[in-house]
Amino acid sequence: xxTKRFFAVFLLVSLVLAxxxxxxxxxxxxxxxxxxxxxxxxxxxxxxxxxxxxLGDYGVKGVDDARLSGGLSGVIxxxxxxxxxxxxxxTVRRRGPAAGPAAPEREAxxxxxxxxxx
Numbered sequence: 586x587x588t589k590r591f592f593a594v595f596l597l598v599s600l601v602l603a604x605x606x607x608x609x610x611x612x613x614x615x616x617x618x619x620x621x622x623x624x625x626x627x628x629x630x631x632x633x634x635x636x637x638x639x640l641g642d643y644g645v646k647g648v649d650d651a652r653l654s655g656g657l658s659g660v661i662x663x664x665x666x667x668x669x670x671x672x673x674x675x676t677v678r679r680r681g682p683a684a685g686p687a688a689p690e691r692e693a694x695x696x697x698x699x700x701x702x703x
Contacts, residue, residue: 596667603659608652 586594614622621627639646640661644654 596663599663599667600660603663604656607659608656610655612651 613619618627621630635641637646640658643658644651645657645661648654648657
């Protein structure tokens, strides 16, 4: 499998999971939320500062269908992660190898130098 094909399959699987499989996720609270509700801990919770952002609370602001909104936010999230991660990777790769003394090259078939202890 070529690298381009691997990344294309990876992108497709990521988008399917984020956009389609998330559509079938349960709306019920997960285990930690359920315990927090049962023990009264959730009564002390406060809204976070990004609640009103365009992608706050795992949804897209302005989309009324909760499942569609969640799927769209997943697809947007995958895209943002790939853009940021790819940009960082590209930046680091463009910098080249770390500066420092280069290891001396030896000819093919030449024996390695013995280590000097002393």
